[in-house]
Amino acid sequence: MAVDTHTHLYMPEFSAEGQPEGSYEGQCAAVDRAVESGVRMMLFPNVNADTIEPMKAVHAMRPDVTAMAMGLHPTELDERWRDSLEAIRNELYSNPGLYKAVGEIGIDLYWDKKYEGEQMEVLDTQLGWASELGMPVIIHCREGLAQSLEVLQGHRDVPAVFHCFGGSMEDVGLIRRTGDYYFGIGGIVTFKNSDLRNVLPQIGTERLLTETDSPYLAPVPHRGKRNESAYIPLILNSMAAALGMSPEALEKATVQNANNLFKL
Numbered sequence: 001m002a003v004d005t006h007t008h009l010y011m012p013e014f015s016a017e018g019q020p021e022g023s024y025e026g027q028c029a030a031v032d033r034a035v036e037s038g039v040r041m042m043l044f045p046n047v048n049a050d051t052i053e054p055m056k057a058v059h060a061m062r063p064d065v066t067a068m069a070m071g072l073h074p075t076e077l078d079e080r081w082r083d084s085l086e087a088i089r090n091e092l093y094s095n096p097g098l099y100k101a102v103g104e105i106g107i108d109l110y111w112d113k114k115y116e117g118e119q120m121e122v123l124d125t126q127l128g129w130a131s132e133l134g135m136p137v138i139i140h141c142r143e144g145l146a147q148s149l150e151v152l153q154g155h156r157d158v159p160a161v162f163h164c165f166g167g168s169m170e171d172v173g174l175i176r177r178t179g180d181y182y183f184g185i186g187g188i189v190t191f192k193n194s195d196l197r198n199v200l201p202q203i204g205t206e207r208l209l210t211e212t213d214s215p216y217l218a219p220v221p222h223r224g225k226r227n228e229s230a231y232i233p234l235i236l237n238s239m240a241a242a243l244g245m246s247p248e249a250l251e252k253a254t255v256q257n258a259n260n261l262f263k264l
Contacts, residue, residue, distance in 0.1 A: 004042045004211055005163075007214040008047070009229060011027075027054075039229050041067060052070075069103040074106050093133075107141055127151065183208055186213050210258075211235075214228045
C-alpha cells in the first residue's frame with residue numbers, strides 16, 4: 001500500500017456537483033478512490049489561514065488514511081503576511097500532536113519576486129518552529145533553490161523533503177551539500193520530455209518519496225486534467241521503470257522512507 005506524501009484533496013477543486021457547504025462529499029470520495037487504488041496514507045499540507053478548517057474537516061472524516069502538515073505557503077504572502085503567519089503558528093502550537101510536519105513552506109519566485117525577502121524570513125521562522133517542535137518540513141521550491149538553501153543552512157537539524165522535485169543532477173548535488181534531504185517525486189516523472197527519470201538513480205531509493213501534489217500536475221495519461229491521489233500507481237510505475245526495479249520493491253522503499261520522515 002503506497003503513500004501520497006503531498007496532496008491537497010481537501011481543496012474546493014474536489015467538491016461534488018451540488019455538494020452542500022460543509023459536507024466535503026467530493027473530497028472524501030477522492031480519498032476513497034485513492035484507497036481503492038492502493039494508497040494507504042495521504043498527507044495534506046496546509047496552504048494558508050483559510051485552508052486550515054477544510055483540511056481539518058476532511059481529515060476528521062477520514063482519519064485512518066489521512067495526516068496533516070501545518071505551514072504557510074510562500075505564494076500566499078501579501079501585505080498582511082504577518083497576520084497569516086501568526087494564525088498558522090497559533091494553530092500549530094495549539095495542536096502540535098495533530099500535525100506530522102511543518103509545511104508546505106519555502107521559496108517561490110516564479111510568479112513574483114516582490115516578497116523575496118519576506119519569503120526568506122517566513123521560511124526561516126517556520127524552520128525555527130520545526131526545530132523547536134522536533135518536526136520535519138515540506139519544502140516548496142520554485143525558481144528559488146539558492147534562496148531556499150541559504151535559509152536551510154541555518155537549520156541543519158531539521159529533516160526535510162523537497163516536494164515536487166523536478167530539478168537536475170546539479171540541483172541534487174547542491175541540495176545534498178546542504179543536508180541529507182528527501183525528494184518528493186510526482187507526475188512530472190511521467191512527462192515525455194522530462195529528464196527527471198535520468199536523475200532518479202542519482203537520488204537513490206533511500207531518499208525518494210511518492211506524491212501527487214493534487215489537484216496539480218496530473219501524470220500521463222491524465223496530464224492537463226485534475227490530479228488526484230488515486231494516480232500514485234502511475235507515478236510509482238514510471239519511477240520504478242527509470243530505476244530498473246519492480247513497482248512493488250519501490251513502493252516498499254518509499255513507504256519506509258515516508259514512515260522514517262513523517263512517522264505516519
